[in-house]
Amino acid sequence: MTSHARGYLAGLSVDEVQFSACWSGYWASDADGNFTDYDALPVDAASLAPNAFRGCTIPALVGGSAVNVDPRTSVEEGSGSRIDIPCTQPMPLTATANDMASSMSASYAGTANEVTVFACYNWHPPLAGFLLIPQTVTLRAVVSETLQYQQ
Numbered sequence: 001m002t003s004h005a006r007g008y009l010a011g012l013s014v015d016e017v018q019f020s021a022c023w024s025g026y027w028a029s030d031a032d033g034n035f036t037d038y039d040a041l042p043v044d045a046a047s048l049a050p051n052a053f054r055g056c057t058i059p060a061l062v063g064g065s066a067v068n069v070d071p072r073t074s075v076e077e078g079s080g081s082r083i084d085i086p087c088t089q090p091m092p093l094t095a096t097a098n099d100m101a102s103s104m105s106a107s108y109a110g111t112a113n114e115v116t117v118f119a120c121y122n123w124h125p126p127l128a129g130f131l132l133i134p135q136t137v138t139l140r141a142v143v144s145e146t147l148q149y150q151q
Helices: 002-006
Strands: 018-029 035-040 052-054 058-062 065-069 114-123 137-146
Touching: 018 058, 035 052
Parallel strands: none
Antiparallel strands: 018 035, 018 052, 018 114, 058 065, 114 137
């Protein structure tokens, strides 16, 4: 994914742009409210009750430790604290703990599995350090796309 995405960049030092991605989706739950199945439809077909949407996280190295972060809000999972996701090194790959859905999309109904891509870049502006212009400006982007079945 990283090398493919870097192929579309222009005007940046492409090796310094960092990427990560994760999957979000709906989960079915049992009568006790325990999550039982990922890649569910937005609404349970039998009861017409809504299924819960579970967002994914991306791993980020902060202070030498890997933490799971919501890519949309930069909030660390479990702590509720917003963190500054560093862009100085390649981001760790996502694991099962990060992905709440798969890349599945079904032809029989409108699944709502979603891929979220996080990208960041440390930009060094011209005249950095002159007239209060910072040495580095961290640019971050988050794109989420719902998958639909295509033939």
